[in-house]
Amino acid sequence: MREFLKTKGFKMTPQRELIFRSFFELDRHVSVDELYDKVRQQDNTIGYSTVWRNLKLICKVGLAEEVNLGDGVTRYDRVTQGPHGHLYCLQCKELVEFDVEPVLEFLTVAADEHKFAPDGIKIEIQGHCAKCRKANKKKARPVDQPAAKRLAEKRP
Amino acid sequence: MREFLKTKGFKMTPQRELIFRSFFELDRHVSVDELYDKVRQQDNTIGYSTVWRNLKLICKVGLAEEVNLGDGVTRYDRVTQGPHGHLYCLQCKELVEFDVEPVLEFLTVAADEHKFAPDGIKIEIQGHCAKCRKANKKKARPVDQPAAKRLAEKRP
DNA sequence: ATTGAAAATGAAATTCGATTTCATTTGGCT
């Protein structure tokens, strides 16, 4: 990694080493805060801005990319093998990946038709995971409308 | 619209009327600031928070939804006929829509395989529009390496 | 028409993640 960074004009430091290692150890899609917490457990002198800057650096050198789910927190997603979409549970915030290979060509063609040169493709499905749905069913079961009323509304 | 809102328990006001009308008149994907500017031209007493709250309300009643392109500004996209993806030019910020009907089923199945109940699907292609690419070519044409040097590097 | 509760408004303040500033330290070269 030291060599890799050197070729891009960046230096290696103990802090950077720890931050990079922690990022790649951690499960994907971490926020700055999450990584900061993890790093802090091993070196409680590292500054927040250092973690932030290094996360940005990881993106800049192409090893990760930002993910925005619209909840106001930027997450950093390790760039791995292939392109993938995100399934995002609106309730528990779980984020799982799924393969999008089969739709890539369609999207590329679509971009082409509009004369766009695509740089990145993002596919996100927001919804509710199985666990949360099961939990919801137990708790807040909606009150069933009486059949009489239901029928009454059909023919006013 | 007054009646529509009433059924959902909201009241109509002159400000709301103007904000709603402006939103639907405006091209899609407006930010709060953009809508605020437009509204202000017609009534310079309307407060920013009123515009913000009404934009949220438009979403709440299902007439629009938030779009996050990761540039730090939330836009509000009128919900129209069918689902669509976004082509987003990273340079000039132009945002155009394209039909995603053909990939919907694939994505639904994918969600299902992971036991997710999808609420919304977002497909975004970031890149560069034709206009920006053409402009770039004119300006920052990369300096062509002399043939001699190119050849020299091939066989050291 | 009057009225009272709930909803809406406008201005200002607050929140909070992202980003920058700046003084100091450090890495990696000669």
Next chain:
DNA sequence: AGCCAAATGAAATCGAATTTCATTTTCAAT
């Protein structure tokens, strides 16, 4: 060893999003 650009940490700043609060307005029930 000595230099200089890059990196760091703490604190300050930024800006969009959101909330607070005192006041006004809507609208349904009188």
